[in-house]
Amino acid sequence: MITDFILRLYGYTEGKIVPINDGFHNTVYSHGNLIFRVSPSNRRKQVDIMNELAFIKGLWENGVPVSLPVKSLNKKLIEPISSNHFVVAFEKAKGTSIDVTKTEVWNDDLFYRWGNIMGRMHSAGKKIKIDRPIWTVQEPDLLKLFPKITSETIAEKYKQLLMQLAMFPLTPDLFGLIHNDFHQGNMFVNETRLTVFDFDDCAYHWLAYDLATSFYHAYWQASSFTPEHTQFSSEFWMHFLRGYQQEHTLSKELILQIPIFLKIREIFLYTLFLEMWDWGHLQDWQSYTLSNLKNNIESGKPYSNVNFTEIIDNFGLGTIK
Incomplete structure (x- = not known):
């Protein structure tokens, strides 16, 4: 299953990934202290996502409280998980x-x-x-x-x-x-x-x-x-x-x-x-x-x-x- 593949990409060998939002454009999952966002490549190219993550990093460096992206075991911020989807992991925001x-x-x-x-x-x-x-x-x-x-x-x-x-x-x-x-x-x-x-x-x-x-x-x-x-x-x-x-x-x-x-x-x-x-x-x-x-x-x-x-x-x- 694709969800098991996502977990392995980020070092998890057991447990279940939990869908928390099948959104209008992306599908979002949760596991442990991470949030996984799966995006179709026909909506966002990899370079688009890289620029989004650069914005998030810049905001954090300027004192804005944001959920930062997390690298996979392959040291990548963006992972292709099929011919037409990317996954990005983020720190799970504290609180509710x-x-x-x-x-x-x-x-x-x-x-x-x-x-x-x-x-x-x-x-x-x-x-x-x-x-x-x-x-x-x-x-x-x-x-x-x-x-x-x-x-x-x-x-x-x-x-x-x-x-x-x-x-x-x-x-x-x-x-x-x-x-x-x-x-x-x-x-x-x-x-x-x-x-x-x-x-x-x-x-x-x-x-x-x-x-x-x-x-x-x-x-x-x-x-x-x-x-x-x-x-x-x-x-x-x-x-x-x-x-x-x-x-x-x-x-x-x-x-x-x-x-x-x-x-x-x-x-x-x-x-x-x-x-x-x-x-x-x-x-x-x-x-x-x-x-x-x-x-x-x-x-x-x-x-x-x-x-x-x-x-x-x-x-x-x-x-x-």
């Missing part, structure tokens, strides 16, 4: 996944540390030079959504959002090397320490996409599991941005991009679910999710009730013309 229903975990302190780590990551990214996908004015569809969008209305909405981004200056405080999928599912918490992982999508992109992605998923879960917490949005941003500001420049332009990327994230998730879910056997919650996302995108409904102008004022970032 983040439970939004536990107030001793999901609280203002977590939001501050989350923002602080992201700010540190964005600052460190300025010092790291690798070859990864890059957003440009000429090719702004970094997420490669246009071929997957079947609705002309949604395609036009997406086009307009990308055009808005073209009006912002490509400065180092707004644009650079980012995680590109930074939500609470890609972090573990161990007492007061967070560890970030899953840099598979890292790219040169607008920094605000990381901020928007974090809030999008945080609000989605918080509003689903703790709807009584009506002040969540304002509390999240206040503490998250205070943490971020300790490590990276916070600007009016950065904040103004967030609502644009919240809507882009919505389109990304809608197209991802359309691509990956079994249309013939949708569960009720999946049908609801698709319908809700489609309606929100087509109507242009803002994501949550956040007043970003108020955030700009509260942080003294200037006025909006």
Whole structure:
């Protein structure tokens, strides 16, 4: 079996490998203190993975808490395990996944540390030079959504959002090397320490996409599991941005991009679910999710009730013309 082969590559002679996530693009396993990620080669070439691992190493060297890759017995960071798959092993992050229903975990302190780590990551990214996908004015569809969008209305909405981004200056405080999928599912918490992982999508992109992605998923879960917490949005941003500001420049332009990327994230998730879910056997919650996302995108409904102008004022970032 391929799982037994993976174990032997990393020095294990007994035990069973445990699947922990059959993800949208990769399959992830666990054994002992290691996590194994199996990736199809038609999605990521070996050089792509090497650049991802170089980013992780650079972040660790700059004090960002990340799960580091581990070499095989062959002294390789990347091992081919078939004609069309690679495996990479990572240190298993200490702690547990983040439970939004536990107030001793999901609280203002977590939001501050989350923002602080992201700010540190964005600052460190300025010092790291690798070859990864890059957003440009000429090719702004970094997420490669246009071929997957079947609705002309949604395609036009997406086009307009990308055009808005073209009006912002490509400065180092707004644009650079980012995680590109930074939500609470890609972090573990161990007492007061967070560890970030899953840099598979890292790219040169607008920094605000990381901020928007974090809030999008945080609000989605918080509003689903703790709807009584009506002040969540304002509390999240206040503490998250205070943490971020300790490590990276916070600007009016950065904040103004967030609502644009919240809507882009919505389109990304809608197209991802359309691509990956079994249309013939949708569960009720999946049908609801698709319908809700489609309606929100087509109507242009803002994501949550956040007043970003108020955030700009509260942080003294200037006025909006």
